[in-house]
Amino acid sequence: MNQEIQKKIKNLKKKTNSVILVHNYQLPEVQDIADFLGDSLDLAMKATKTNADNIIFCGVDFMAESAKILNPEKNVIIPDINAKCPMANMVNPNDLIKLKKENPDAMVVSYINTTAEIKTLSDICCTSANGKKVVESVSAKKIIFVPDRNLGAYIQRFVKDKELILWPGMCPIHHKIRKEELLKLKKEHPSAEILVHPECRPEVIDIADHALSTNGMVNYAKESEINEFIIGTEKDICYRLKNENPGKNFYPIKSAICPNMKKITLEKVLNSLETLEPRVKIKDEIMEKARKPLQRMMEVGQGD
Numbered sequence: 001m002n003q004e005i006q007k008k009i010k011n012l013k014k015k016t017n018s019v020i021l022v023h024n025y026q027l028p029e030v031q032d033i034a035d036f037l038g039d040s041l042d043l044a045m046k047a048t049k050t051n052a053d054n055i056i057f058c059g060v061d062f063m064a065e066s067a068k069i070l071n072p073e074k075n076v077i078i079p080d081i082n083a084k085c086p087m088a089n090m091v092n093p094n095d096l097i098k099l100k101k102e103n104p105d106a107m108v109v110s111y112i113n114t115t116a117e118i119k120t121l122s123d124i125c126c127t128s129a130n131g132k133k134v135v136e137s138v139s140a141k142k143i144i145f146v147p148d149r150n151l152g153a154y155i156q157r158f159v160k161d162k163e164l165i166l167w168p169g170m171c172p173i174h175h176k177i178r179k180e181e182l183l184k185l186k187k188e189h190p191s192a193e194i195l196v197h198p199e200c201r202p203e204v205i206d207i208a209d210h211a212l213s214t215n216g217m218v219n220y221a222k223e224s225e226i227n228e229f230i231i232g233t234e235k236d237i238c239y240r241l242k243n244e245n246p247g248k249n250f251y252p253i254k255s256a257i258c259p260n261m262k263k264i265t266l267e268k269v270l271n272s273l274e275t276l277e278p279r280v281k282i283k284d285e286i287m288e289k290a291r292k293p294l295q296r297m298m299e300v301g302q303g304d
């Protein structure tokens with residue numbers, strides 16, 4: 001059944017001049033149809049380089065919105081319009097405007113996991129891959145960092161000459177990962193290294209060997225001489241890790257599942273290719289303002 005749908009997807013993709021961008025947290029069968037598989041920074045960059053007319057974005061809303069903002073002339077299609085990141089909706093524009101007024105000397109760094117409207121109020125965006133580099137690049141000494149307090153606190157560990165005002169948002173999936181679960185896995189697999197995402201709680205990051213973005217994990221696992229890894233992020237990245245490193249073992253936190261990422265299915269991708277819907281629609285004036293912080297982020301580039 002999956003094979004039949006995958007074949008139809010392949011044919012329609014060619015016929016419609018479409019490209020399929022897939023986030024590392026997508027279902028394994030969706031990862032299998034990717035033209036590009038990556039994290040939000042990687043996919044945002046790929047989106048600007050494609051010659052395709054249609055971008056089928058298998059991820060959540062803010063990622064597809066970023067692709068549209070960076071490629072206003074292309075059709076950006078998200079196979080399920082209800083695939084929304086709850087963290088992106090934890091910042092209310094009015095509250096952010098108020099905080100900006102209270103801190104007139106601060107600049108706003110927003111994690112890419114924000115709505116287009118919040119991006120219009122931001123000086124620069126960042127991802128977990130380049131957050132430290134972006135914060136270091138900002139001229140202000142005071143920074144309002146939205147919305148992920150865990151990522152902000154992690155960046156603050158390295159950037160001592162700036163004060164980060166942390167918004168009280170978090171990713172419900174990463175925030176739920178407990179250090180006890182990781183330590184239990186470590187007891188079962190004592191030779192394994194613990195890799196966690198910087199969206200995790202500080203005490204989880206403290207016991208990890210490395211805190212990395214998802215693409216950071218992919219690169220690290222490939223280059224490392226270690227053969228076993230405990231993975232503290234959304235569990236389906238282990239599908240990609242295992243595919244690319246068949247001789248190595250990856251132990252996921254089985255409960256770390258992002259239900260919004262799983263809303264994209266093969267059937268919905270096929271439907272999107274047949275109808276070229278649902279398209280991401282953002283008002284021109286919002287896109288124009290939201291593009292600047294994204295472009296500034298791209299100029300800063302990848303992290304270390």
Ligand code: SF4
Pocket residue numbers: 025060084085086087088113171172173174234258259260261
């Ligand atoms: S894993 Fe967390 S940050 Fe990523 S899309 Fe899901 S809820 Fe949002």
